[in-house]
Amino acid sequence: MKKLLLAFGLFATAAQAKSPADSVTIRKIYTEILGNSPSYEWLRQLTKGVGPRLSGSAGAQKAVDWSKQLMEKQGFDRVFLQEVMVPHWVRGAKEVAYIQNGKQKITVPIAALGGSIATAPKGVEAPVIEVKNFQELRDLGAEKVKGKIVFFNRPMDPTKLNTFEAYAGAVDQRGNGASEAGKLGAVGAIVRSVTTAMDDNPHTGGMRYATGVPLIPTAAISTNGAELLSKSLKENANLTFYFKQNCEMLPDVKSYNVVGEIKGSEKPEEIIVVGGHLDSWDLAEGAHDDGSGCVQSIEVLRTIKALGIKPKRTIRAVMFMNEENGLRGGVGYADYAKKNNEKHIAAVESDEGGFTPRGFGIVGTAEQRAKVMPWKPLLAPYGLHDIGAGPGGADIGPLAQFGTVLFGFKPDTQRYFDFHHTGIDRFEGVNKRELELGAASMTALVYLLDQYGL
Amino acid sequence: MKKLLLAFGLFATAAQAKSPADSVTIRKIYTEILGNSPSYEWLRQLTKGVGPRLSGSAGAQKAVDWSKQLMEKQGFDRVFLQEVMVPHWVRGAKEVAYIQNGKQKITVPIAALGGSIATAPKGVEAPVIEVKNFQELRDLGAEKVKGKIVFFNRPMDPTKLNTFEAYAGAVDQRGNGASEAGKLGAVGAIVRSVTTAMDDNPHTGGMRYATGVPLIPTAAISTNGAELLSKSLKENANLTFYFKQNCEMLPDVKSYNVVGEIKGSEKPEEIIVVGGHLDSWDLAEGAHDDGSGCVQSIEVLRTIKALGIKPKRTIRAVMFMNEENGLRGGVGYADYAKKNNEKHIAAVESDEGGFTPRGFGIVGTAEQRAKVMPWKPLLAPYGLHDIGAGPGGADIGPLAQFGTVLFGFKPDTQRYFDFHHTGIDRFEGVNKRELELGAASMTALVYLLDQYGL
Structure with a gap:
């Protein structure tokens, strides 16, 4: 041998x-x-x-x-x-966002996603519905989503060795989240940053509106911000989220x-x-x-x-x-x-x-x-x-x-x-x-x- | 096949x-x-x-x-x-070092090497002789080295893929430079930091005195500092180097x-x-x-x-x-x-x-x-x-x-x-x-x- x-x-x-x-x-x-x-x-x-x-x-x-x-x-x-x-x-002025939890107002870092529309000049504030994927969102249906901000919070899978594979497994939320949420009458879409790092940096990136859906503003929230929002929602499902962004497609x-x-x-x-x-x-x-x-x-x-x-x-x-x-x-x-x-x-x-x-x-x-x-x-x-x-x-x-x-x-x-x-x-x-x-x-x-x- | x-x-x-x-x-x-x-x-x-x-x-x-x-x-x-x-x-108080080039005094970052003795309390100042290796030092002989500060300035070889191999090819200066210089009557040994990075961080590390050699103080100088000292010596071979360190073996x-x-x-x-x-x-x-x-x-x-x-x-x-x-x-x-x-x-x-x-x-x-x-x-x-x-x-x-x-x-x-x-x-x-x-x-x-x- x-x-x-x-x-x-x-x-x-x-x-x-x-x-x-x-x-x-x-x-x-x-x-x-x-x-x-x-x-x-x-x-x-x-x-x-x-x-x-x-x-x-x-x-x-x-x-x-x-x-x-x-x-x-x-x-x-x-x-x-x-x-x-x-x-x-163009992004325009820096975004503003906070969680309004009862009397507590907690600022969180967000960044408009590339391609998103702006919010109204005074921003948008609404109750939040957290989901991990599109199926979960669809199962909720228009009744529960209408007038809300949809919070897409599925993390990148840290156990995958290939980080690009883990990225591919999460980035649909960023690319199509606003369209999926808009279809059901949501007024905004906030997406967990696509990274395994836990920090305060919102990760922007490209998104696209599907044809024929209502256009709603969408932004990435930092992973620490996402964890905080998720935790706050568990304590108080009626909290609201506010964000304002000024981006524009020229x-x-x-x-x-x-x-x-x-x-x-x-x-x-x-x-x-x-x-x-x-x-x-x-x-x-x-x-x-x-x-x-x-x-x-x-x-x-x-x-x-x-x-x-x-x-x-x-x-x-x-x-x-x-x-x-x-x-x-x-x-x-x-x-x-x-x-x-x-x-x-x-x-x-x-x-x-x-x-x-x-x-x-x-x-x-x-x-x-x-x-x-x-x-x-x-x-x-x-x-x-x-x-x-x-x-x-x-x-x-x-x-x-x-x-x-x-x-x-x-x-x-x-x-x-x-x-x-x-x-x-x-x-x-x-x-x-x-x-x-x-x-x-x-x-x-x-x-x-x-x-x-x- | x-x-x-x-x-x-x-x-x-x-x-x-x-x-x-x-x-x-x-x-x-x-x-x-x-x-x-x-x-x-x-x-x-x-x-x-x-x-x-x-x-x-x-x-x-x-x-x-x-x-x-x-x-x-x-x-x-x-x-x-x-x-x-x-x-x-123990290192004691932070080291001080400068190049005295005519009327110009330029501070450079150094760190005493672990095991080194201190300088005299007022520090040591002397002309500098730059060498790339021990053979070059020995070829100069005691006559040219006596009373000087020896400056060991051989860089780590950046073209080696294996950085530990490149390290091994340069670290003798740090480990034995003071002994080699001391043998020939030098009053100090300054060693280029063992790194390929060009920056202002002096890299300390272990050194040992050979038995029977005169003990002289020795320190690492940052790579940027080493480049500056080398360049300054080319312009003015008579410049002096000053350093003061307070380390001690307990x-x-x-x-x-x-x-x-x-x-x-x-x-x-x-x-x-x-x-x-x-x-x-x-x-x-x-x-x-x-x-x-x-x-x-x-x-x-x-x-x-x-x-x-x-x-x-x-x-x-x-x-x-x-x-x-x-x-x-x-x-x-x-x-x-x-x-x-x-x-x-x-x-x-x-x-x-x-x-x-x-x-x-x-x-x-x-x-x-x-x-x-x-x-x-x-x-x-x-x-x-x-x-x-x-x-x-x-x-x-x-x-x-x-x-x-x-x-x-x-x-x-x-x-x-x-x-x-x-x-x-x-x-x-x-x-x-x-x-x-x-x-x-x-x-x-x-x-x-x-x-x-x-």
């Missing part, structure tokens, strides 16, 4: 390993980035200099200008803007994806995209979400140039606009590719935070995934063990229609939802080495994609 | 998997800890309530009392103190390891230890180093009880005293085991921070390591891929003389040396989920060690 294992092991290794030069190049990539990367400084500029950059805002335009100039300075072969129309939602605005490219030397018509999204929520500096993905993507191209690698294929860094509340950048980029008959063989996105790398999720056929498997031994020494079928990325998603293979960079995401869509998603929350290791992992993958195709 | 791979893959899986019940139990362990663990709250008590706890200090005694009471409250079968004499070094003090245990049901005489160290540096709350390891170890035993697991062997949580500047607890524990003819089959230590888990290092024979390999498929779903030969832990090290197999818990350590031995090693730097995942990983390993032995 041992001999068989050994023989098989050697054989497998020989079959899997690409040229030993690959291993040397990948080590050079990590050395270059860990030793010389400007990506952390770029992130400082984007988060502290540019700051929040919700689609349609002055910050978003500043981010477009900043990233275009940065890529031009890097001397990439081509840097260009790709126009898209984006939604323009007409669409012209904005841009920002693209930088290194031309391929052998097959320039085959394109490999690496990207992140440039927009952030208005409350956040957007350091993990997704300044990290942006600077990492630019760093991939800088490193290729710095090491004198001449890619066979064209490598493009794309800063997508409007991932957070519309995905217009992702959709617009795919449209652009189609119009120009461009052939995208692969797209890599980093949008799960600037954390220490774990691997890549792949969206493609089983055969395409199988082509990646021989690279695993080259990536394992860098902690990239988690390589297999898995999500790609929202912005690159629309490229799948052309048969482009999608790769979602997978960092360790245990901390991600502590920061997600809040004021604490700041530069200070990103570790320099973790950010750089992510960039190096993405560069290594792009290098292999360029070398061997799919 | 594909068929062979498949057949072999199935065969290998069948051979490797232990009972499917193990997989269920391990999932239960993670669910219990991610859902119900008090370990983060314990860490808050230890860091914020007890606070800094350098060996010999009142804080250390408070930590002993706190952990004994905590384990008693958990209802473990036995909780006891194991006496050890520990060094008692007589040894009585202290304790704190031990909690669950008695084995079948082989109570076989002991499995899981531990961390209870002492911290005086500047730090000791959250990552090593409050995390302590609360995780207690959590292992709590979880075993909570799940109704009846271990075959005796499981012990050990809070070791004095890892930072003496290792008396680790040595004393091994002495105690010897005196009592105890049989320790395995020891697990967590002392690389409360970060997201990556695996375990094993110190044992190749055959012992081979016995662990079949467990890998049980641990891989939890991100534990890095299992193989590797360091165990300082405190459990002395048990190796009895043939005890040592396991060093390996979290992801990219951030570890940002915090290490500084004032920012605080509760706030530890993430709840990452801490808990570490505790769950350790519990899973201890469970398997108990089930199958070695």
